[in-house]
Structures are given as C-alpha cells and as structure tokens.
Amino acid sequence: MPLATKLWTLVGLSNFNESAPTDNFSILWRLVMISEISPFHILQCICLLWRIWKSINKVTFQLYQPHVRALVIQFYNQVLEVSFFAPSSTPKLLLPFPPSATWEPPPDDYLKIYFDAVVHDSGCSSVLVIRGSDGHEMLAAGMRHRGIVNLYTGELPATRDDITIIASRSLTHMIVEGDLGVVVN
Template identity: 25%
Template sequence: MDRTSWIRLWEANIPPKLKVFVWQIFNRILPTTEALREKDVEIHPRCPVCWEGTETMEHLFLDCPVARALWDYAGLEHLGQGLPRHTFPLFLKNLLAVIPQPDLLFAVVAVLWRIWRSRNWVVFEGKQFGFPALMRQYNQQLDEWVRLPTDPIMAMGTPVPAFLNPVPPTAVICMWDGATRHGSHSAGGMVIMTSAREILRVKGVQFQCIDDPLVVEVLALREAIWRCLEQGFSTVLFEGDAKVVIDKINRAENGDSRMGAVLEEIVSYFAFHSGFSVRFVGRSHNRVAHMVARKALSLFPITCRVFDFQAWLNSRM
C-alpha cells in the first residue's frame, strides 16, 4: 500500500480496526481459504458463502454473488468499472484513488467489512444469513460511522498514521484464554483492565467445529486484539498462558501450519502497532480470562452476543 493511499485512509473517520482490516487486504494477509491452504492447512477450497468458486480475495470481495449483490445495493458497482481486477489489493488501491468523496470511501469500506464479517459468521459460528439482513447491517454500519466523533487532530488536517506520529497512548492490560471441548466446539475469553487491574471490558466468543487448542488460542487472541483496536487502545500488554503462541509472536515467527494465516495476521498486528506487547503468565495468573472462556464454552448453543459477561464476572469476583 502506497503512503498516499494509506494516509488518506487513516484520515477517514472510521474505527481503527477497519483501517487495519483494509491494511490486511493490501498486504494479502486475510485468512481466506486460499491463504490457509498456502500455509498447508487442510481446508476445503470452496467459498464458504456461495460454494461457487475458490475463496480468494478476488472471489470473496468481487465475484461472489453475495458480494456482487451488496456492491449493487450500495450503488458502488460503477466505481470499479474499467479497473484491473486480477488482484484485489490492486483493484482496491485504484478504487480508493478515484473515489472523490469521503462518504463514498466510508461506503466502500462498509461493503468490504460486511462481506468479511458475514463470511466469518458462516465459517466460525456456522450461521447462515439472508441478503435483507446483510443490507440492514450495512446501513447500520454507515449510521454508526456518521455518528463517530471527529478526531480534533484530524479536523485540523494533520494526518497521524501510527508510523508517522502516534497519538498519546492509553495503556491497558488484556488477558485472554481459550477453552475447548473435544470433538465439538471451543470458545475464547478476554478481559481488558487498567494498569491497576480494574476491569474495563469483558468478552466471550464461540468457535464452532474447532478443537485444536493452539488454533483456539490464536483465534481468541485475534478477537482480543480486535476488541482493543475497537476501543481505541494504542498501548496494550496482552497476557496469556499459551507459551508456544506467545514465543512465536515475540520472535515474529508466522510459519506454523496449524495456526496458519491467523498467526501471520497476529504477528503483523504486533509489528504494526508499536504499543502492543505480549507476555506469558501461568494459568493461576490468567484465571479470570480462563473463567470467561469456560463460561462462553458452556453457553453453546446459546450465542454469546446475548450474555452479559461483565455482569457475570463481577458477580464472581
């Protein structure tokens, strides 16, 4: 991704995790089935949404019937006419270069994010979705971004991407852990705290048909990173008891076939965010995150979205 395109994206008033998401696209590190198979992960190559083609980024974001329908619904299909489509990062780079208005940039990123999130619901939660629901979520996404407060530094016209001029950090601690039930499903738990160990956020997430403990750990850590980015925390110490995963991150190793592109994605987060660090702690020191992960696991098949983990944890502390 060239510097001009990145600065323009960073100036957009959209959540940080969405900016990182686009950065992942440009660097081809999204864990699509094509990317996972390149890491020797045994997975069916078909698109999990439509089953009509191999899930490359080009198929997922451009050629999948769901993607085409959402581009059409958003009224954006005309923007990409005539642009090269053989690699999606190049297509997106050229598309962002010709977009004349900020609201169109918002709409393009919203389309990409809704496609990716819907794909993940199918893969990780076994959910199916209808196009009316997808349209509704797309509209809600745009409404949320419209209401986002404008960064006063951005309002003065001074771009501050992380690699140029970091904003003053907010230091927090994020504990995470995974829990598995052999042969069925798994879950992750994360607890975000102040440096004084006061709980700020608690989240549980479920993963269906995944029972490899290492894979569950990296998925739970990725969810924890996403939540910290969503909350705008720029300095985070991640604590976990998965020593193998943590050692690989600290050594910037991402060539593990079991954890595949997800580990590569996490390593890129830590390389990109200088305020992120990770350290190993024993199970006794990671007890709270483990409690949340086990609770999320016990909720199957009830979705975690309807459970108040923070209230539950407060009642146990």
C-alpha cells in the first residue's frame, strides 16, 4: 500500500474519495494537508525556512566555509529556536522574519558604505548607502538596471557607483559592507 494511501486512510478520508491517492499526491490531498496545519505552525515553518535560506546564503555568497558538524548544530539550534516540534502548550510569539543585525557605526573619521542588489524580471535593483561615524546618511541612492539576470553581476553596478562616488569626493577612510563577499573582496 503506498504511503499516500496510508495517510489518506489515517486522516479518515478514504471514504471521502473512493480512489485514494497514489504516491503522487493529488491536488485535493495537498489542500487537505494544508487545511490541517494551523496558521501558527505555518508561520513557524516559514521562519525556519527563512533561517535555513539565510544560512545557505552565508555559505554561498560570503565564502563562509564552516565545518559540517557546525552546520548540523546550527540547523538543530534553528529548529529548536522556532520550536516547530516543541511540545509546548502555549506557543511562542514569533516574528514573521528573523530580526536583522543592528548597524554598527564605523570608527571616527571613517565612512561606512553599504551596497546591495536584487535581481528580478531580467533586471536588477541596486542600492547604496554611505553613512558617517555618527550614523547620519550622507548619501543614499537606488537604481534599476535592465538586462542583468545574475546576482553576481547585479551587485557590480552598486559597487561601481560606490567607487565613482569615492573617487569624485577624494574619500580615503572607508569601510565597505555588502552581503556578497566576492564583490566586496
């Protein structure tokens, strides 16, 4: 007996549809499975997937090479943080997204330059922010570039704009930040 048929019978829907699903789940079965999940558990699952994606992004784009054991421990801790499998009777209040890191000001007489980009619909949107040591924004700009379909090349226009601004203002003391380690290096 296929696994889907066993699950179908356990949920009590075998008499609902005379032909229980095969191993490839039917649309009706997917809807039944989704309807059985509470909104709280859906939120927890989304948070868990977001955190896993964040870890994968760190490994892929920031050239972070952790030990396999460290990855397993990190994944296990993320599951515990979300408490998806915790037998708690009172659910924890979770944010829809994990809190982002706080901005740390650069040392005195330094500027901190941050750039980022996102690729969508065969185009790229890039943003760059320059802040002084007291935290005030000296410059913030966003641009849309057409024909860029790769994240690596999507970060490059923001970096090019950083270099242009730095050269035009004769800035020498700066810290460059971005989430793509290859471009920063």
